[in-house]
Amino acid sequence: MDLRKVYLDHAATTPVRSEVAEMVSRFMLEEFGNASSVHNWGRRAREAVERARGQVASLIGARSEEIVFTSGGTESDNLAIKGVALANRERGRHIITSRIEHHAVLHACEFLEEEGWKVTYLPVDGDGLVDPDDVRRAITPETVLVTIMMANNEVGTIEPVAEIGRICAEHDVYFHTDAVQVVGNLPVDVEEIRVDLMTISGHKMYAPKGVGALYIRKGTRIASVLHGGAHERGLRAGTENVPGIVGMGLACELAQRELPERVPRLRSLRDRLIDGILATIPDVRLNGHRERRLPNNVNVSFRHIEGEALLLDLDLEGIGASSGSACTSGSLDPSHVLLAMGLPYEWAHGSVRMTLGKDTTDEDIDYVLEVLPRVVRRLRDMSPLTPIRKEYPRNVH
Numbered sequence: 001m002d003l004r005k006v007y008l009d010h011a012a013t014t015p016v017r018s019e020v021a022e023m024v025s026r027f028m029l030e031e032f033g034n035a036s037s038v039h040n041w042g043r044r045a046r047e048a049v050e051r052a053r054g055q056v057a058s059l060i061g062a063r064s065e066e067i068v069f070t071s072g073g074t075e076s077d078n079l080a081i082k083g084v085a086l087a088n089r090e091r092g093r094h095i096i097t098s099r100i101e102h103h104a105v106l107h108a109c110e111f112l113e114e115e116g117w118k119v120t121y122l123p124v125d126g127d128g129l130v131d132p133d134d135v136r137r138a139i140t141p142e143t144v145l146v147t148i149m150m151a152n153n154e155v156g157t158i159e160p161v162a163e164i165g166r167i168c169a170e171h172d173v174y175f176h177t178d179a180v181q182v183v184g185n186l187p188v189d190v191e192e193i194r195v196d197l198m199t200i201s202g203h204k205m206y207a208p209k210g211v212g213a214l215y216i217r218k219g220t221r222i223a224s225v226l227h228g229g230a231h232e233r234g235l236r237a238g239t240e241n242v243p244g245i246v247g248m249g250l251a252c253e254l255a256q257r258e259l260p261e262r263v264p265r266l267r268s269l270r271d272r273l274i275d276g277i278l279a280t281i282p283d284v285r286l287n288g289h290r291e292r293r294l295p296n297n298v299n300v301s302f303r304h305i306e307g308e309a310l311l312l313d314l315d316l317e318g319i320g321a322s323s324g325s326a327c328t329s330g331s332l333d334p335s336h337v338l339l340a341m342g343l344p345y346e347w348a349h350g351s352v353r354m355t356l357g358k359d360t361t362d363e364d365i366d367y368v369l370e371v372l373p374r375v376v377r378r379l380r381d382m383s384p385l386t387p388i389r390k391e392y393p394r395n396v397h
């Protein structure tokens with residue numbers, strides 16, 4: 001019998017959807033021009049890039065000229081943070097961020113710290129929420145940039161970015177948000193959030209790896225961090241990744257069309273998975289905020305279990321999940337996000353993230369709910385960490 005395959009790691013990456021793959025293929029095989037060339041091949045590539053810019057802008061309520069294409073979320077985060085820091089260093093050298101950011105943000109901030117900038121790393125509460133009042137209190141006359149993610153990639157908590165955006169606007173401080181996990185998963189509007197810079201990645205929204213975008217509000221003072229030709233209005237040198245860009249554009253248009261149907265469906269699948277796990281497995285807790293949560297994110301901790309061991313067993317059963325973020329798995333340190341949320345080590349080590357995708361079905365969830373309790377029980381029976389007792393205690397939430 002064929003093993004059932006259930007991919008629940010869409011926060012790490014998504015499959016390229018077939019409409020997008022077809023488009024990408026056409027722009028590799030036929031419409032292969034350099035968008036800077038003056039001939040027919042080049043003009044067609046240029047038109048396609050500009051159409052894609054409009055599609056990305058439309059999804060987030062921006063104007064086309066406010067979108068810069070990059071190689072992905074990591075580059076967009078680096079351009080936003082280092083670019084704003086460099087262009088505004090005469091105004092001040094203070095940046096505010098949080099302890100639960102993606103490493104693309106945290107390590108860019110640490111780099112600037114070594115170069116003489118001051119960085120404030122705000123704490124989060126037990127659900128992973130940043131307190132907007134903490135942002136307000138941390139702002140000084142030296143502050144030039146606040147960078148707080150829109151939703152956390154590990155625990156799915158959605159941050160109060162609209163409130164933070166208002167506070168930044170009041171204080172005349174630039175606000176950047178890493179929205180990689182949100183754009184394509186939930187409706188986003190840059191005017192509602194009052195954000196100045198926003199990071200998007202293609203491969204988290206059914207487009208290829210190696211393409212992304214940075215929204216930059218008109219009038220924002222920002223410097224380039226990649227020098228060369230005058231591509232992307234001089235902000236990002238390098239021949240445009242035309243196939244990736246057109247693929248990302250189409251993925252944005254399709255997401256915009258499908259979100260009204262997809263979001264409620266994913267939320268209900270997510271809730272069925274969460275409720276099923278909490279009801280059938282003892283000594284388990286949900287990580288992240290119960291309601292302010294990405295529609296596709298489930299993150300749970302099993303006490304007395306090593307998350308990595310659970311992942312391997314799930315993989316043998318055909319289920320692809322992750323522990324913490326893909327970037328940190330492989331190391332046995334617990335996730336910086338869970339530790340910042342105050343999760344004790346014994347819980348943080350046993351965390352598993354399952355992230356649903358647009359093609360996840362009811363049957364997929366049924367299968368996980370059948371396999372997971374069995375795998376957890378087996379691991380606990382084998383584990384020296386499990387206290388000896390006849391019955392498991394009641395659920396701890």
Ligand SMILES: *Cc1c(COP(=O)(O)O)cnc(C)c1O
Pocket residue numbers: 011012071072073074075077102104149152153178180181201202203204210211212
């Ligand atoms: C995946 C991810 C990134 C990095 O994006 P890449 O396109 O893989 O470089 C940045 N931030 C968040 C929140 C992510 O989930």
